[in-house]
Amino acid sequence: MIIISKFIFNKILKNYTGITLFPFIILKYDKNDKSVQPYEVVANHERIHLRQQLETLVVFFYPMYLIFYTINRFKGMKHYEAYRNIPFERESYVYESDLNYLKNRKFWNWRQFILTPKDGVISSR
Ligand SMILES: [Zn+2]
Numbered sequence: 001m002i003i004i005s006k007f008i009f010n011k012i013l014k015n016y017t018g019i020t021l022f023p024f025i026i027l028k029y030d031k032n033d034k035s036v037q038p039y040e041v042v043a044n045h046e047r048i049h050l051r052q053q054l055e056t057l058v059v060f061f062y063p064m065y066l067i068f069y070t071i072n073r074f075k076g077m078k079h080y081e082a083y084r085n086i087p088f089e090r091e092s093y094v095y096e097s098d099l100n101y102l103k104n105r106k107f108w109n110w111r112q113f114i115l116t117p118k119d120g121v122i123s124s125r
Contacts, residue, residue: 002043004030018042020049022058045096052088052110061088068114077121084122087113093122 002025009016009028017028025046031039053061072082090113095101
């Protein structure tokens with residue numbers, strides 16, 4: 001279920017354009033707003049999170065998200081870097097532009113995106 005709310009992103013989550021809190025996807029911009037990335041890409045990014053949340057039974061998603069983030073911080077990453085390298089975010093960012101991705105995606109595919117030493121850390125916006 002998609003909800004559009006400028007308020008949340010203007011007042012609380014200032015650097016974000018979308019957030020997924022199962023079963024809701026909350027987006028800053030609607031279909032008609034041309035000011036940022038294409039709506040479909042942002043919506044797809046959040047739909048991938050929705051799928052990840054379903055397959056971690058929702059309740060495990062948030063603690064896991066936080067644990068991955070914390071591990072990244074312990075590795076010395078700054079906030080944005082640590083966020084961007086959470087496996088759930090890595091998967092969503094890689095496939096957000098592929099609007100057919102969720103049709104063929106394998107179960108628990110986010111596991112492929114757990115950082116290994118050979119992976120480059122994503123650090124740029
Ligand atoms: Zn995300």
